[in-house]
Amino acid sequence: MIPTLLTLLPAASADDSSWITFDIPSLMQNFWSATFDGLTFGSIYALVALGYTLVYGVLNLINFAHSEVFIMGCYGVFFTLSFLGFGPSAPNLSVGSIIVNLLLALVVAICASALTAFLLERLAYKPLRKRNAPRLVFLITAIGASFTIQYTIFLVRGPNPEPALTMFKSRPIFEVFGTFIYDQQLIIVIAAVIMMVITERFISKSRTGRGIRAVAQDPDTATLMGVNKEKIIITTFVIGGILAGAAALFYVMKIPSGVQYNGGFILGIKAFAAAVLGGIGNVRGALLGGLLLGLIGNYGQILLGNSQWTDVVAFVVLVLVLLLRPEGILGTSLGRSKA
């Protein structure tokens, strides 16, 4: 048993007295590449975090099955790519056909995730609301729904990850601070930011958005204003699904080998942590939390010299932030009624 245990620890060289070492020169050297990659992952976290935060806003529920809404999007991407005949190595395609393929995969992923979110709310949560179930029951149902979807996928696709399908070979396009920025990073960050801005505008400006905010702050009063609460709730789930579907495409672009029945779990937890870090229920908080979590994880990984540390560092920072600011960095401003 002892050798097994030891291998779990990060490889410490013989002259190291402690088993944690801080590799500051390496962080300095790789700072910008860690930053760009951290922002790329961070924008994926942020898109998924929005789904947690929006549903928490209107239902006061941590929708643990949101990670499965995300993974269904990943399967949407995977099946689209295998249908289009992609393999492990990237084919030589023109920019135009790459864009067409990406958009096709995006549409399928969004449909898959949004449909999953829709069915989840209709089949799992709505019946509970009709019976006035206590909040704990919603939470347990969320966990149950998460496992149900995971093991349904397991039953159909088996335990192994799907083969990695590569859409295109990521190429460096320009150099900033002596570090290359890759086209893939740029596509992901720009597309994610556009989606986040649209979501933020939609929530703050549109009629449905006002309804979502009203239900989040005071569901009964919202109803008295003529807001159809049920319609707002299902819309919120679908918006969360759309964003998770987009995140799924970006995630599969970044990690083609991650499509697996339980592949949404870790990412889901991180996105949830991002939502809490920024202030759950707060749309801008989800964006900030996602980006921060992406950056912190990447810096920590380089500083500590092992990719196993990414999640540890991210969660240690989360705990520290919450100790000082239990409401998250931006607080729950979209938030609950104080009454």
Next chain:
Amino acid sequence: MTLLELKNISVHYGRIQAIKEMSFTVEEGEIVSLIGANGAGKTTTMKTISGLLNPTGGIISFMGEDITKMKAHIRVVQGISQAPEGRGIFPAMTVLENLDMGTFGRKDRTGVKDDLERVFTLFPRLQERQKQYGGTMSGGEQQMLAIGRALMSRPKLLLLDEPSMGLAPQFIRQIFKIVTEINTQGTTVLLVEQNANQALARAHRAFVLETGEITHSGTGKELLANPAIKEAYLGVG
């Protein structure tokens, strides 16, 4: 014309019966007050009329139409608007956004501007504080906002649930004065109050509610003069 009619309405919370076979009407143009102590069923009655609670028996009709099964958010469009107990201000929305929420169910966007003018004329304070967040306002200001917001749906029937609750005396007088003004402008008002003195003085007709049942009814003046009510609700006798 009878605007609102409750016929043998019963409401239960689980096995506990909060309202027992209650019947009353509100005629067009009236101010009707429901007074009663804590737990008498006043707020339950209001929530049943606005549709947040479903009665376990009886019929509610509005303008001659049975609305017992109608969803709450549709009732607003039909012309029933409520300033809820505790005011229900959206804390993270500005005064203007809160007022705008009152128009959520409206199809005619054209009249909204006029109604906003009207609310600002009734409550100049709201115009001054348009950009302030609802959660940061004083209790009296929030109550003005709740009433103003309820008016933004241009209701036929305005339900006011304890508008004087937690307010300083000068605010209470002001709020009741404005309630009368809203009524003379043509909106029917159903008012629920613990502050019986003002509520009875302002009402055309009134009912006394005790543990889910109406025990007294009459014009506001009659009930104000009734010795039993004086003793129980007016703090004199």
